[in-house]
Amino acid sequence: MTPKQKYLFDLRGYLHLENVLTPEELGNTQAAIERLVQATPDELPSGISRGGEGFSNGFSADKSLEALTLHPATWPIIKELTWNKPRFNRGSLVVNTHERQEMTPLHCAGEGFRWTRRYGVRDDQIFTNDVVAFFYFTDVYPGDGGLVVLPGSHKREFARPENLFFPEPNNPDAPLHPALVNVTPKAGDVVIITELLTHGVLVWKPTDRDRRFLILRYKTQFFQDERGIREVFPPEVMERLSPETKALAAYGPEWEEKDLVKQDKVILTL
Numbered sequence: 001m002t003p004k005q006k007y008l009f010d011l012r013g014y015l016h017l018e019n020v021l022t023p024e025e026l027g028n029t030q031a032a033i034e035r036l037v038q039a040t041p042d043e044l045p046s047g048i049s050r051g052g053e054g055f056s057n058g059f060s061a062d063k064s065l066e067a068l069t070l071h072p073a074t075w076p077i078i079k080e081l082t083w084n085k086p087r088f089n090r091g092s093l094v095v096n097t098h099e100r101q102e103m104t105p106l107h108c109a110g111e112g113f114r115w116t117r118r119y120g121v122r123d124d125q126i127f128t129n130d131v132v133a134f135f136y137f138t139d140v141y142p143g144d145g146g147l148v149v150l151p152g153s154h155k156r157e158f159a160r161p162e163n164l165f166f167p168e169p170n171n172p173d174a175p176l177h178p179a180l181v182n183v184t185p186k187a188g189d190v191v192i193i194t195e196l197l198t199h200g201v202l203v204w205k206p207t208d209r210d211r212r213f214l215i216l217r218y219k220t221q222f223f224q225d226e227r228g229i230r231e232v233f234p235p236e237v238m239e240r241l242s243p244e245t246k247a248l249a250a251y252g253p254e255w256e257e258k259d260l261v262k263q264d265k266v267i268l269t270l
């Protein structure tokens, strides 16, 4: 990360990277997503299912999407934040429309007693074991809705008082609390957050446009969630992943660095 990115990520808990995707990357990914949206259930690639608002394992629908897990703009940042021990563990594609009328309440990792999710700084290096990269394929404008974040909240030490920021959670026209920021990425932008950051999602207001983005989640390679170490992608998804993506999704001990991590630019073997 540049000194400016490092300062801003530490201060606010997120980064908004503009124009990350080339026109070609954007065109290919948008076309792949459109194919998914148009697909009937039995046309969906195996291991991908349509959920409430998107596609589980949607990253594996097309190589143009899978390649984003190791995109040259985000890869150095993912490595740096995980102290060179990254593990990719989830990749859902979201298509958020006006039809969903309730907001996603503010939330974050590490609320309550689950202290396993971390954010900290040591020897000038930021560390977090829960990183999310949101790749956007459509534009978000102020007033549209979508992601809201509470900058700086990844360093909170106290529980958030309920209803402090949304006294009227069911009123989509209520003014946004001044401490919250509505992030408005454009197609081709990326937002990187630590999941320790308090965030939520406002109702999507446009009726003629949706919000399409990919959620790529990374932990450390030795992080175990409450269910322990387990395969996160079903075998039919694993099967079609490139060896580099499989390596990225692999668990590993704390003292070992993956060969992949030694590379600054990773090209997927097709």
Ligand SMILES: O=C(O)CCC(=O)C(=O)O
Residues within 6 Å of the ligand: 094, 104, 132, 146, 147, 199, 200, 201, 215
């Ligand atoms: O819809 C969004 O922008 C954020 C979704 C979310 O909270 C998450 O993926 O952790």
Ligand SMILES: [Fe+2]
Residues within 6 Å of the ligand: 107, 195, 199
């Ligand atoms: Fe979240």
